[in-house]
Amino acid sequence: MIYLFVFVGGAIIGSFLNVVIYRVPRGLSIIYPSSRCPYCKTPIKPIYNIPLLGWLILKGKCKECSHPIPIRYPIIELIGGVLAVLVYWRSGELTIFTLIIFAIFATLLALSVIDLDYKAVPDSLNLLALTLSFFSSPAVIDNFINALLLVGGVSLLRFYTSFLVGRETLGEGDIIVAGTMGGLLGVKLALVAVVVGAGLALLPSLYHRLIKEEMELPFIPFLALGTFLVWLFQPQFLQLWSRLYG
Numbered sequence: 001m002i003y004l005f006v007f008v009g010g011a012i013i014g015s016f017l018n019v020v021i022y023r024v025p026r027g028l029s030i031i032y033p034s035s036r037c038p039y040c041k042t043p044i045k046p047i048y049n050i051p052l053l054g055w056l057i058l059k060g061k062c063k064e065c066s067h068p069i070p071i072r073y074p075i076i077e078l079i080g081g082v083l084a085v086l087v088y089w090r091s092g093e094l095t096i097f098t099l100i101i102f103a104i105f106a107t108l109l110a111l112s113v114i115d116l117d118y119k120a121v122p123d124s125l126n127l128l129a130l131t132l133s134f135f136s137s138p139a140v141i142d143n144f145i146n147a148l149l150l151v152g153g154v155s156l157l158r159f160y161t162s163f164l165v166g167r168e169t170l171g172e173g174d175i176i177v178a179g180t181m182g183g184l185l186g187v188k189l190a191l192v193a194v195v196v197g198a199g200l201a202l203l204p205s206l207y208h209r210l211i212k213e214e215m216e217l218p219f220i221p222f223l224a225l226g227t228f229l230v231w232l233f234q235p236q237f238l239q240l241w242s243r244l245y246g
């Protein structure tokens, strides 16, 4: 039963993330005005604003102008709900830290979608996630130091790889995300998460390069997914680490 509440809460946050994803890159306020159809500007009635159900009731179309509402909206609400359930399940209790960790992953989700859309992310959201990562556990100073180590390490990686390849390999946005990973996961697991993220990006990047002949693949979605997987399965990943390095 509690999981149902957690899921609904997460889906409501997912619905808010849709607003954030649409408005923040356009420089619009996320509070005012209330949600409206991006095409005919008609305000959306509260009943249709219910996560997931609203989209289903409307059959994916605006009631006024019948313009299709992208399936992405309910998908992000669904991910928000599932994310909340998994964060709660892994934490085993509801504390301020559980909420902060959920807020970090929710922000990373918004950043991932924005990165896919624009191949760039707003510093406001990115720095928000980084700042939250300092407070993701009671060890604030340690979290801060771990974030700095990851920012420094990934900056170095960027210098080396950019020099070798002869062009920018990582964006500034990626470096701030790396800091968030350090603050949240600690140095060991953050490094594992970078490797997992890079591994996940490998095939799509080859596809992008060879088939679509485009150079730039958004990297933040892969870093975010790597971070979430490593956080979710941290005992397993720590075990793997100690087996590899003792």
Ligand SMILES: [Zn+2]
Pocket: 037, 038, 039, 040, 041, 042, 062, 063, 064, 065, 066, 067
């Ligand atoms: Zn409309």
